[in-house]
Amino acid sequence: MAVAARRRADMVEETRAKLIEAARKAFAAKGYAGASMDDLTAEAGLTRGALYHNFGDKKGLLQAVIDQLDAEMLVRMGEAKEQADTRWLGFLSESVAYIEMALEPEIQRIMLLDGPAVLGDPSQWPNQNACLRTTTQTIQALIDEGTIGPVNAEAAARLLNGAALNAALWIAAADDPRAVFGKAVGAFRQLATGLLNKSTGES
Template sequence: MAAQRRAQMVEETRAKLVQAARKAFAEKGYAAASMDDLTAEAGLTRGALYHNFGDKKGLLQAVIDQIDGEMLARLRSVQNRAKDPWQGFLDEYTAYIEMALEPEIQRIMLLDGPAVLGDPSQWPNQSACLQRTTKAIQALIDAGTVKPVDAEAAARLLNGTALNASLWIAAADNPYAVFARAVEAFRHLAAGLLRSGG
């Protein structure tokens, strides 16, 4: 029972730190977010931060993992509402690109994250995303909707295109104008995978 309570306390501490860091990173940016301020906001010490996440960079990774999980849930919901699998596939990518318009995602996931953690296509969560996309493309191939292409290659190219579109939007002076251009071009590129009359 004591071990269970201790595990619960560790989870509560981690959750408080992630919540405080997420707020600080979104409002001030990673570089300007003070570890003393965010640990005080969580009612914890710097020691708790270092014990649970190693450093500020580890805390950023935890925040990104949390946001990524939320984004994935939203994308699944978008896909599930579509009239057919192809439309769900397109709607999911469009929703992903559109999330680049949200200030928290822009700042944490698309500006600070890559600057601190490196190439987003190499982040651990991208492996699961790639597998999921590859399966979706293979299902569309099997259903006769998409041409018989290499599903993994198509998934890597489409994911890279959507990620670069999102990075472009996040860094743009007029993100909404860039979003419209990016989505239109993305849909044309994706349509190239369709079988004739698909």
């Protein structure tokens, strides 16, 4: 019985993975509105019924694609953070890495343009809540070690996360994303460094 259950679970996971892969390609190439459910289920070699069973509807499938993209982005942000010499520089590197990913066409279209249009305000998405908790913990650690001056950690985290998210949205919607990226990162760094204790020498 356990073997049969495991096999069923594997088949469900395989079906989900196929649908997410097909949807990710279709959403990136055609946009959410332009990608038909018939086309993407055919691409995956599955039926509409499989889509409805696993994700409820096309909107649920978009959420699953965004969740996958978000997980990949978190890994890349973590790698940027790990390469830094200090906690503060790691925080800055992580934030800039997030903003820079808004230059990538797939992330632009799915995560930053179609995502908010279909799923609503991205600052209210579950992944943003998790990100806020992590940023709050990092800010608190920076306060505790004296790198950042006395400030409410959650308030600072909300403002900085909001700045990074809005920078990414601005880049994605811009006619010249690369030019906007330079402006956004420069302003973000200046905003963030305003939190530093002037005696730390960090920048």
